[in-house]
Amino acid sequence: MTLRLIEIFLSLEKTGKLIAILNEFKESEILHQVAANGKVNIKVLIPAEQSETLLDTLEEAFAHLDDFRIVILSIEAIVPRMLPSQDDFPTAEKAAEPKKPFAVSLPRVSREELYSDVLEAGQLSYTFIIMVVLSSVVAAIGLIRGNTAIVIGAMVIAPLLGPNMALALAATLGDIKLAGKAKKANIFGILTPIILSACVGFMLKGNPMDSAEIASRTVVTNADIVLALAAGCAGTLSFTLATASALIGVMVAVALLPPLVACGLLLGARQWDPALGALLLAATNLICINLAGVTTFLLQGIRPLKWWQKSTAKKATIRAMIIWIVLLAILMALIAIGYEN
Secondary structure, eight states: OOEEEEEEEEEGGGHHHHHHHHHTOTTOEEEEEEEETTEEEEEEEEEHHHHHHHHHHHHHHHTTSTTOEEEEEEOSOOSSOOOOOGGGSOOHHHHHSOOOTTOOOOOOOOHHHHHHHHHHHHSOOHHHHHHHHHHHHHHHHHHHHTOHHHHHHHHHHOOOHHHHHHHHHHHHHTOHHHHHHHHHHHHHHHHHHHHHHHHHHHHOOSOGGGSHHHHTTSSOOHHHHHHHHHHHHHHHHHHHTTOOOHHHHHHHHHHHHHHHHHHHHHHHTTOHHHHHHHHHHHHHHHHHHHHHHHHHHHHTTOOOSSHHHHHHHHHHHHHHHHHHHHHHHHHHHHHHHHHHO
């Protein structure tokens, strides 16, 4: 059972209402309570899948108070172990209960945890800049040499998962600020590999298309579309299920970094048609990753708390889905035309 330790800071006179709310969550356990200087600090242990409901309830009840704060901590282990209650096991009555439409019953982290993780991974920072530059250089060397191991090493370094997940979450929540930060990081993460590899390609002697690693990334196939969709779903789940994102980040980098670097190398070598093919592959992958990301967030029930935020988020999500689908259709049409020619 994945647990969260939630620390609640509140004025002392609101303690009764707070305890009443906590008592409604049968799986929660109050570990510690301290009152001093007119304030109370209560530490609560709760299953991770219930944390969002508790946080939303507390925010609706106390968010208007200046001294109200919540701190969420991840728990590695607890002794003695907390086992699931009998209510958590499937029963005939539970099986007969109607299920919510379009909802995936996977345990996930709270919306606040998800937002914090995605924001940290998806914004333009010095670390992000350094990693993008290094991964671009390593990928260019690997593609030129036709060395798959070096290309994989570049994908391990590339931090391209975060900005795309941030963009997908921003579309799901209708968060303009998050979308702005994600766009900046994405633009840098896309242009930098192209520009750096174009410089390498300009100085390169010989034809880049002689490398099988480069030539294989100048053509878009149905398998590439499926790969990008799978990468988008996996990347989203790595955040919502709080699983290790390193290997899944490699999967996203598979779909984005090599075609971007291949495009730059071919542009630098003035191989215009293959460069266009690599660019189409990168664009198709980018669209599929974001489309899959938004869809997965929606299926997992990621929604804003306030009703007016939900209305804005719904419009933003529909707009984003339409844009991604239309762009994918246009690219698929261009790809089909290219095959005919």
